[in-house]
Amino acid sequence: MTIAIYPGSFDPIHNGHVEIVKRAAKLFDRVIWAAYDRPLKNLLFDEMERLEFMRQAARELANVQVLSYHGLTVSFARQMGAAAIVRGLRATHDFEIEYQMALINAQQAPEIDTVCLMTGASYAFLSSSILKEVALADGDISEMVPSFVAPRLKQRIAQLGDDRSEKVKLVSLQE
Ligand code: ADP
Numbered sequence: 001m002t003i004a005i006y007p008g009s010f011d012p013i014h015n016g017h018v019e020i021v022k023r024a025a026k027l028f029d030r031v032i033w034a035a036y037d038r039p040l041k042n043l044l045f046d047e048m049e050r051l052e053f054m055r056q057a058a059r060e061l062a063n064v065q066v067l068s069y070h071g072l073t074v075s076f077a078r079q080m081g082a083a084a085i086v087r088g089l090r091a092t093h094d095f096e097i098e099y100q101m102a103l104i105n106a107q108q109a110p111e112i113d114t115v116c117l118m119t120g121a122s123y124a125f126l127s128s129s130i131l132k133e134v135a136l137a138d139g140d141i142s143e144m145v146p147s148f149v150a151p152r153l154k155q156r157i158a159q160l161g162d163d164r165s166e167k168v169k170l171v172s173l174q175e
Contacts, residue, residue, distance in 0.1 A: 004028040004084040004115065005077045007069075010035045011043050012153060013053050014131050014145045016123035020088040023117055025061045032080050033058060037070045044132065044156055053149055074109035082112060089116040090124050132157075 006024055010017060024031045035050045045053070047068050058064040069076040077085055085105060087098050102114035126144055135141050135153050142150055 001029040002084070003030045003032065003080060003082045004086050005032045005034050005073070005080055005082045006086040007034045007036065007073045007076070009041055009043070009128065010050050010054060011041065011128055012045050012050060012145065012149050013057055014123075014126055014128065014149075015143070016088060016090075016119055016126045018057050018146060019120055019123055020086065020117050021058065021064060022061065024086045024115075025064050027115075028084065028086075029063060031061075031064045031086070032082065033064055033066045034076065035066075035068045036073075037068045044153075049152075053146070053152075056148055057146055072108065074105050074112055077112050078109055084113050084115045087114060087116050088119055090119045090127070 004024055004027070006021055008017065021031060021033050033054055035047065035054065037047050051066055051068055054066040058066055073085060085102075087101075089095065089098060098114070098116055102116075105112065105114060131141060131144050131153075134144070135157050141153065145153065
């Protein structure tokens with residue numbers, strides 16, 4: 001049985017992430033869709049909320065299991081018996097970061113390969129920070145996220161009120 005993990009912050013998931021997990025589920029016997037518990041990013045949703053969205057999105061994917069983890073991604077992958085780490089690759093700017101990360105991971109765990117899936121054209125422009133930026137400006141996010149995420153994202157943003165510095169923190173220095 002070939003196991004892969006698909007790690008990320010997923011704050012929150014968007015349709016680009018969902019597309020990748022569906023494709024990975026066709027390629028591997030088992031996919032562990034895993035959220036870092038505390039990424040070095042300004043989070044909008046806590047661990048439980050991010051996992052809840054992922055579980056809802058993966059409901060019909062029988063070979064996908066949603067979990068959270070902390071520490072090194074390769075250590076978690078090893079613990080899970082994974083042969084591969086799946087990452088999504090958008091336009092060219094993702095390449096250098098993913099390549100660097102793949103090399104570091106290979107140094108730490110040579111037995112685990114990184115498999116990058118090219119983003120489909122519909123979501124090549126989409127990132128969690130763009131999503132948040134559009135939502136903050138009260139734009140239409142219905143094509144970007146699953147239907148159960150959109151109202152929760154709008155609600156969370158409304159709770160930020162007029163705190164401009166909180167909003168800037170959310171969309172800056174993130175992918
Ligand atoms: P991270 O903090 O690891 O970058 P993200 O939640 O931002 O976590 O992304 C998780 C994974 O999903 C990464 O491999 C990222 O490249 C990929 N990803 C992000 N946006 C898209 C998209 N629009 N299409 C496909 N994959 C994407």
